[in-house]
Each structure stands twice: as C-alpha cells, then as structure tokens.
Amino acid sequence: MNKNNFTLRVIDCPLCGSSRFTAMLRGMKFDFKNNCWAVHETIQVGVCDHCGLVYENPQVVLEENALYTDQHCYTPKADLISHDKHQQRMNHMLWGLLEQRLNWKGFNRALDIGASGAWSDFILQKHPHIEQVVLEPSWDAVQHGRKCYPKVDIRHGIFETFEDSPGSYGLISLFNAIYVLAKPRKALANIHQLLTDDGRLIINVTNQHLHVEAWLYGRPYLNLAQLMRTIMLVYYSRKTLKIMLKISGFEIIEDFTAEQPEDPLVIYMRRNQWYFVIARKSAHGIPKMDFEDLKDETERLEAENFFKRYCEMISDISIQALFDRHLANHIHLFIPDNPHYIEWLLPRLKAHCPNVIVYSKPLDHTELELADEPGTILLNGFEADVDIETLHRRFDHIKAFNCRIPPETPSNDPFNLCIHNENGEMIITHSFCPIQDIRLFPFPAQELVRG
Ligand SMILES: [Zn+2]
Numbered sequence: 001m002n003k004n005n006f007t008l009r010v011i012d013c014p015l016c017g018s019s020r021f022t023a024m025l026r027g028m029k030f031d032f033k034n035n036c037w038a039v040h041e042t043i044q045v046g047v048c049d050h051c052g053l054v055y056e057n058p059q060v061v062l063e064e065n066a067l068y069t070d071q072h073c074y075t076p077k078a079d080l081i082s083h084d085k086h087q088q089r090m091n092h093m094l095w096g097l098l099e100q101r102l103n104w105k106g107f108n109r110a111l112d113i114g115a116s117g118a119w120s121d122f123i124l125q126k127h128p129h130i131e132q133v134v135l136e137p138s139w140d141a142v143q144h145g146r147k148c149y150p151k152v153d154i155r156h157g158i159f160e161t162f163e164d165s166p167g168s169y170g171l172i173s174l175f176n177a178i179y180v181l182a183k184p185r186k187a188l189a190n191i192h193q194l195l196t197d198d199g200r201l202i203i204n205v206t207n208q209h210l211h212v213e214a215w216l217y218g219r220p221y222l223n224l225a226q227l228m229r230t231i232m233l234v235y236y237s238r239k240t241l242k243i244m245l246k247i248s249g250f251e252i253i254e255d256f257t258a259e260q261p262e263d264p265l266v267i268y269m270r271r272n273q274w275y276f277v278i279a280r281k282s283a284h285g286i287p288k289m290d291f292e293d294l295k296d297e298t299e300r301l302e303a304e305n306f307f308k309r310y311c312e313m314i315s316d317i318s319i320q321a322l323f324d325r326h327l328a329n330h331i332h333l334f335i336p337d338n339p340h341y342i343e344w345l346l347p348r349l350k351a352h353c354p355n356v357i358v359y360s361k362p363l364d365h366t367e368l369e370l371a372d373e374p375g376t377i378l379l380n381g382f383e384a385d386v387d388i389e390t391l392h393r394r395f396d397h398i399k400a401f402n403c404r405i406p407p408e409t410p411s412n413d414p415f416n417l418c419i420h421n422e423n424g425e426m427i428i429t430h431s432f433c434p435i436q437d438i439r440l441f442p443f444p445a446q447e448l449v450r451g
Pocket of ligand 1: 018
C-alpha cells in the first residue's frame with residue numbers, strides 16, 4: 001500500500017453533527033515518497049457552517065488506515081527518539097504546572113493517551129502507587145516505550161477503539177493529542193466512562209487558533225503552513241474545545257495558558273505557549289444539547305477570518321510597527337516576482353509611503369546605487385536573510401529589514417507566497433514582517449502570559 005494513500009470519508013461536524021461545511025484551504029499531510037510535507041489533493045481544512053468548528057474534511061478513516069495512525073505522527077521529519085527526548089524534557093515543565101493543581105495521592109490509576117511513556121514513568125517515580133497506562137497508536141513508539149519504561153503498561157491502539165473497566169482511572173491526560181481524535185465526542189464519552197466520579201481529565205494543546213503563541217528555535221510560527229500543521233484533524237478554538245467538553249458531560253475546573261520556562265534543555269521551545277484545561281465529570285451528567293443550541297455564527301465568522309487571513313493579520317501588525325518606528329520617504333522592495341502577492345502588498349506599503357520601487361531580484365547592497373538619505377527603507381521580501389548589520393555599517397541613513405519568517409526547514413512548507421482556494425479566494429500563505437523584534441509579538445491573537 002502506498003503510504004500516501006489513505007481511505008478518506010466525508011464527515012459531519014465532529015461537534016454539532018451538521019453536514020454544512022465550507023472549505024477554506026487544502027490540508028497538509030506528510031508525503032512519504034518525497035519525505036516532506038505536502039498539500040493534500042483532496043483533504044480540506046474548513047469550517048462548520050452551523051457551530052464554527054474548524055476540521056479536516058474529508059477525513060482520514062483512522063480505523064481503516066493502520067499505516068496512517070501508525071506512522072503519521074512520527075515521520076522522518078519528527079522521529080520518535082527525538083520526540084521521546086522532547087517529552088522527557090517537557091516533564092519538568094508539566095510537573096511544575098500540575099503538581100499543586102492535582103491531588104496526586106488520590107489517584108489510583110492514570111491513562112496517558114498518545115504518548116511515549118516518558119511522562120507516565122516520571123509520575124511513577126514521584127507517586128509509585130499510581131498504576132500507569134499509556135495508549136499509543138505508533139507500533140514503533142510502543143516498542144521503544146516498552147524498552148525504556150518497563151514499569152509503564154504501554155498498549156498499542158487508537159483511543160477510538162480503546163476499552164477498559166468503567167470508572168477505573170483517576171486521571172486521564174491528552175497532551176497534544178485531542179486534535180488527532182477523529183471522533184472526539186465518542187472519545188470523550190469513553191473518557192467519561194473510564195474516569196472515576198472524582199477523576200480528572202487534563203488536556204493541553206498548542207495551536208495558534210487557541211490564541212497561544214507557537215515558537216521554535218526563536219522563530220515564531222507566523223506562516224500558514226505552521227498554523228495548519230499536518231497531523232491535526234480538528235482545529236479547536238478555546239470556545240469550541242470548551243463546548244466539546246461541556247456537551248460530553250465535563251465541567252471545567254480551570255483553564256490556563258503556560259509559557260515554556262527558560263530551560264537550556266528546551267531552548268528550541270523558548271517562548272512557546274500551551275493552553276491547558278483541567279476538567280471533571282459534571283455533577284449534572286451529560287446535558288441534553290439541542291442542535292440549535294450549538295449554532296454560533298460569531299464563532300464561524302471568527303474561525304473563517306482567522307484561517308483565511310492569518311498571514312494578512314500578522315503582516316498588518318508588523319507593517320504598522322515598521323511605520324510607527326521609522327520615517328519612510330522612499331521604499332525599495334525586493335520581492336519574488338509573484339504578481340498576486342505584490343498586488344496584495346503594495347497598497348499596504350503605499351498607504352504609509354507612496355514612493356515604492358519594486359525589484360524582483362534579491363537585495364544585494366554591494367550593487368546598490370542609492371542616495372544615503374534619511375527615510376530610505378529597503379525591504380527584503382526574499383526568504384534568505386540579508387546581512388543587515390553589514391549593510392547598516394555601509395550607510396549612515398538607509399535602513400534595511402528582512403521581512404520573511406523562514407520555516408525551520410524549507411521542506412516543511414509546501415506553500416508559495418499565496419494560494420487560491422477552491423472558491424477562488426486568494427490566501428496569503430507567507431507573512432510579510434519587516435519588524436521581527438521579539439518584544440513585539442505579531443500574533444493575531446495575543447495572550448500575554450509573560451510578566
Ligand atoms: Zn458544527
């Protein structure tokens with residue numbers, strides 16, 4: 001079987017059940033043949049017209065695609081050994097956040113869904129009385145975990161088909177896992193059944209639609225490929241995640257945003273933020289929710305705006321910051337020859353400075369014959385950064401700015417500067433950020449958790 005071919009099924013909204021879905025963008029999946037992320041031919045990321053949930057449709061049928069569930073999370077680009085090492089490093093942060101928030105002595109048994117076993121083993125050392133079970137879809141990860149963490153009961157499978165005794169777990173955790181559950185309502189009903197009456201469910205997620213900032217190696221996730229990711233099936237907002245929990249019979253005890261603390265071992269995650277929810281079974285049981293109760297036009301509009309205009313919103317913040325800080329009389333814009341992108345960008349620059357000269361070649365300051373006057377601004381719109389410091393040493397007045405945020409590796413970003421979706425709408429896929437001062441956070445929805 002070709003690893004790139006999955007059985008796909010058109011699905012109803014995983015939250016409200018509506019079949020009315022508006023496609024926004026084509027989804028991305030890992031291309032095993034070419035060893036890179038690729039835009040999928042059929043899968044769309046879109047929004048439910050009724051409740052505003054963002055999800056992939058058609059969706060990979062997990063039960064019929066062992067190869068997908070087995071191999072899509074750990075790819076040659078994110079291998080399981082480094083993933084496990086990452087989980088080990090994350091343990092300290094998680095423990096710092098959860099130690100005081102949970103009654104560990106009261107738990108008898110814990111289930112961690114979609115994990116290497118590193119966290120369960122860590123907890124076992126702190127609280128040996130808690131029996132630790134892990135459920136993991138990747139067989140390679142299961143074998144690796146069983147070897148490294150022999151005291152943890154690591155089981156192979158997907159949660160959609162997981163069975164165990166009702167009321168037998170005091171703690172169930174979904175760390176960066178809820179978005180890969182194809183049938184979240186069924187999964188949460190299962191969690192509801194597996195939890196003890198005073199048990200706790202912990203969820204953490206990092207995704208920009210939850211209004212958290214994603215960073216890797218000091219680079220913020222400001223391009224569309226980084227918003228889309230490849231393994232997510234559902235893109236929750238805080239609101240849709242809370243409603244999903246509520247209609248599944250949970251009440252939220254606490255939700256909070258945490259930022260990766262300064263830690264030399266996790267330097268690659270510096271500034272990254274996670275959204276956490278701690279929930280328990282509602283005393284009122286599973287509520288009867290009417291289909292009409294789930295209608296949310298505001299959520300739908302916000303979701304559509306967020307995904308389609310992600311890079312535009314970021315660019316607008318950054319361009320505004322440029323002109324707030326620097327006088328502009330003449331702009332020299334160096335940009336790949338992409339007429340749609342240039343047509344989108346030019347009015348944004350000209351609104352602040354009408355004199356814009358466009359060059360469709362990379363900025364090479366040694367070839368430049370420019371008058372060194374105040375208000376002369378050079379904008380490098382090519383992906384390769386220009387050595388700004390050397391350039392500034394050469395001129396007294398000219399200011400230059402690199403405006404692109406390169407992906408961590410080029411093969412992780414299959415998009416050009418912009419695309420047209422199925423409805424013919426143009427979507428900007430690479431943000432234009434002349435100001436990349438990390439003290440300014442050009443995320444479209446900012447949750448400032450740092451002091
Ligand atoms: Zn819906």
